[in-house]
Amino acid sequence: MITITIQKQIQLKKRPTGVPTSEHFEFVEVPVxxxxxxxxxxxxxxxxxxxxxxxxxxxxxxxxxxFKLNEAISSGVIGKVVESKSDLFEVGDFVIGSLGWQQFSVAKDNTVRKIDPNLAPVSAYLSVLGMTGLTAYFGLLDIGKPKAGETVVVSGAAGAVGSIVGQIAKIKGARVVGIAGSDEKVRYLLDELGFDAAINYNTQDVGSALKEACPDGIDVYFENVGGEISDTIFPLLNNFARIPVCGAISAYNNSEPDVGPRVQGYLIKTSSLMQGFTVGNYSSRFGEGAKELASWLLEGKLKYEETVTEGFENTIDAFLDLFKGANLGKAIVKVADSDK
Amino acid sequence: MITITIQKQIQLKKRPTGVPTSEHFEFVEVPVxxxxxxxxxxxxxxxxxxxxxxxxxxxxxxxxxxFKLNEAISSGVIGKVVESKSDLFEVGDFVIGSLGWQQFSVAKDNTVRKIDPNLAPVSAYLSVLGMTGLTAYFGLLDIGKPKAGETVVVSGAAGAVGSIVGQIAKIKGARVVGIAGSDEKVRYLLDELGFDAAINYNTQDVGSALKEACPDGIDVYFENVGGEISDTIFPLLNNFARIPVCGAISAYNNSEPDVGPRVQGYLIKTSSLMQGFTVGNYSSRFGEGAKELASWLLEGKLKYEETVTEGFENTIDAFLDLFKGANLGKAIVKVADSDK
Incomplete structure (x- = not known):
């Protein structure tokens, strides 16, 4: 007798142009x-x-x-070992890896990494101790290079990357200004994370608010959003400013060309630098970054938030909510209890 | 009896918006x-x-x-000492300095630098051995960092900076593609300077011509012009491309905002770098740069052209011609014979 266990998997069904909707995805039943x-x-x-x-x-x-059509979407996933044919893992171990959007996965033991549930809640390995934390860490420190007393502006400031960027900049002694999309987020940045100023781009004129919040100009702009918010930065750059270009979420769903003021003139006038990057560029240094992030976390110097969506069936909504600016900190989906 | 010698000086009379014309300048008689x-x-x-x-x-x-209104415009000038109250200079010496647009100047002896008329024609110190050569040298080598076998694209390629950029990139073993504004310039780049390909932006579709000329993508783009030509570069960037941003001449006379596709997405996708700079950033290393440029010049590895306008009275026209793309190589005005 053969028992087949059936699970659900989320596949990409159609390639979206513009804003994706649930019709671009499909829940498919596949065997475990x-x-x-x-x-x-x-x-x-x-x-x-x-x-x-x-x-x-x-x-x-x-x-x-x-992603390929009619195959599982994949991203960072925390899994718990329920059966092991590997000497490296035991049942009950927690691991992190790039895995499919499904309820169970089989993985080769060299494609996932064991994580320590005693150091921090396991979800933290998807955020402050994981990819978004490392993105903030290397983008800010390797490209932004903030110095004590300098002014650092970060957009998407209440997001998973931005919130860590701002806190690391504070650790380095910079004056930190955040741009976010709600009064609740602004209060979070000011009251919880200790930002020096924060701007609500939905209710304030970002250009004039930035000018007021940055009386000494801008030395580092950590770019998460692109678009019109980013346009307001360039006239305020100081000489030798640095712009780590991490994301441009405002443009990800554009089907029209994303057009704005050209930046060349600003870069020349101020001898400023823009450097695009992805965290993968720093993979050889992940250990060093994770170690320092963990020590700041344990010392209480780094705080992090999660926006947790309960239930695998809500994964697509959780993803689509990112483009509505709905999340505070890292957006994750809780698929099953960790029992930890 | 007091003799006063009168000379002419070119002053800024009105601040231009958009394209300057002769009405923004005035020839004024002032005493020597x-x-x-x-x-x-x-x-x-x-x-x-x-x-x-x-x-x-x-x-x-x-x-x-x-510049201040009703005062002399100034720029790089080669002068000949006609009277010296300094121990450092003798009558007949040639010097270079930042001096007013006038027929005679008095300068403190520590504000100008003696040049050697035996090493190269004295005008070369305004171009290949001077500011434009050093601009090409440091922008390309310090920011662009071309490696052998990489593809380097330079705009304004037949200009004073661009022509040196391309030749240095060839010295470093790169494949070099120039963008310029006439068939004459294209021929000059190909036949005289040894560029691997050259594009006439006035008669060709730059985007498709670049795609053809850069089958392996673009590793370094030396930016002299900005605007629509520059827009065509970004979709062709390779991973970890470098863009020294030296000039954006297409926008210098804009009175309207200079608008085009935003670059953030391209920079992220390719982890590319854009770095604005001015040659003054490298003043502590001018000696090193000038020495290497001079050695390449003497070895015949570097060629340079000059577009010489005769007569002080034509200085303003020579300046305005820059924005018509009229010059091949360095644009200079010959005010008096050097007798050398």
Whole structure:
């Protein structure tokens, strides 16, 4: 007798142009596979939903290949080992890896990494101790290079990356100004994270608010959003300013060309630098970054928030909410209890 | 009896908006002053006319202060000592300095630098051995960092900076593609300077011509022009491309906002860098740059052209011609014979 366990998987059904909707995705029933030697069977505990995934839904050349149609979407996932055919993992271990959006996954033991549930809640490995924390860490420190007394502006400031960027900039002694999309987020930045100023781009004129919040100009702008918010930065740049270009979420769903003031003149006048990057560029240094982030976390110097959506069936909504600016901190989906 | 010698000086009369015309300037008669102790009297031999001077005609904050109304325009000038009250200079010496647009100047002996008329024609110190050569040298090598086998694209390629950029990139073993504004310039780049390909932006579709000329993508783009030509570069960038942003001449006379596709998405996808700069950033390394440029010149590895306008009275026309793309190589005005 053969027992087949059926699970749900989320596939990309149609490539979106513009804003994706639920019709671009499909829940498909697929069997839970059995691990072979050197593999483990994982129950999905948390799924990371991230803006950059939107880019992978387009069929265009980028730093990671596009998702394929009629295959599972994948992203950072925390799983719990429920069956092990590997000497490296035991049942009950927690792991992180790039895995499909489904309830169970089989993974080769060298494609996932064990995480320590005693150091921090396991979900933290998707945020402050994981990809978004490392993105903030390397983008800010390796490209932005903030110095004590300088002014650092970060957009998407209440998001998973932006909130860590601002706090690291504070640790380095900079004056930190955040741009976010609600009064609740602004209060969070000011009251919880200790930002020096924060601007609500939905209710304030960003250009004039920035001018007021940055009387000494801008030395570092950590770019998460692009678009009109970013346009207001350039006239305020100081000489030798640095702009780590991490994201441009405002443009991810554009089907029209994204047009604005050209930046060349501003860069020349101020000898400023813009550097695009993805966290993968720093993979050889992840250990160093994760170690310092963990020590700041344990010292209480870094706080982080999560916006947790309950239930695998709500994964797509959680992803789409990113483009509505709905999340505070890291957006994750809780698929199953971690029992930890 | 007191003899006063009268000379002509070119002053900024009105700040241009948009394209400057002769009405923004005025020829004014002023006395030739006498040098005091530690000063020298110089006869102006060559005047450098440069696109960046347009920016100094606006009353806006930039890396150098704006010209003042009713005062002399100034730029790089080669002068010949006609009277010396300094131990450092003798009558007949040639010097270079930042001096007014006038026929004679008095300069403190520590504000000008002696040049060697035996190493190269003295005008070369305004171009390949001077500011434009150093601009090409440091922008390309310090920011662009071309490697052998990479593809380097330069706009304004037949200009004073661009022509040197392309030749240095060839010296470094790169494949070099130039963009210029006439068939004559294209021929010059291909036949005289050894560029691998050259595009006439006035007769060709730059986007598709670039795609053809850069089958392996673009690793370095040396930006001299901005505007629509520059827009065509971004979709062709390779991973970790570098863009030294030196000039944006297409926008210098804009009175309307200069608008085009935003670059953030391209920079993220390719982890590319844009770095604005001015040659003054490298002043502590001018010696090193000038030495290497001179050695390449003497070895015949570097060629340079000059577009020489004869006569002080034509200085303004020579300047305005820059924005018509009229010059091949460095644009200079010959004010008096050097007798060398």
């Amino acid at each position: 596979e059995s691990p072979a030697k050197g593999e483990i069977l994982l129950q999905t505990i948390y799924i990371s939903v991230d803006p950059y995934l939107r880019g992978r839904m387009n069929d265009t050349k980028s730093y990671i290949p596009p | 002053e006498s040098p005091a102790k530690g000063e020298i009297l110089l006869q102006t031999i060559y005047i450098s006319v440069d696109p960046y001077l347009r920016g100094r005609m606006n009353d806006t904050k930039s890396y150098i202060p704006p």
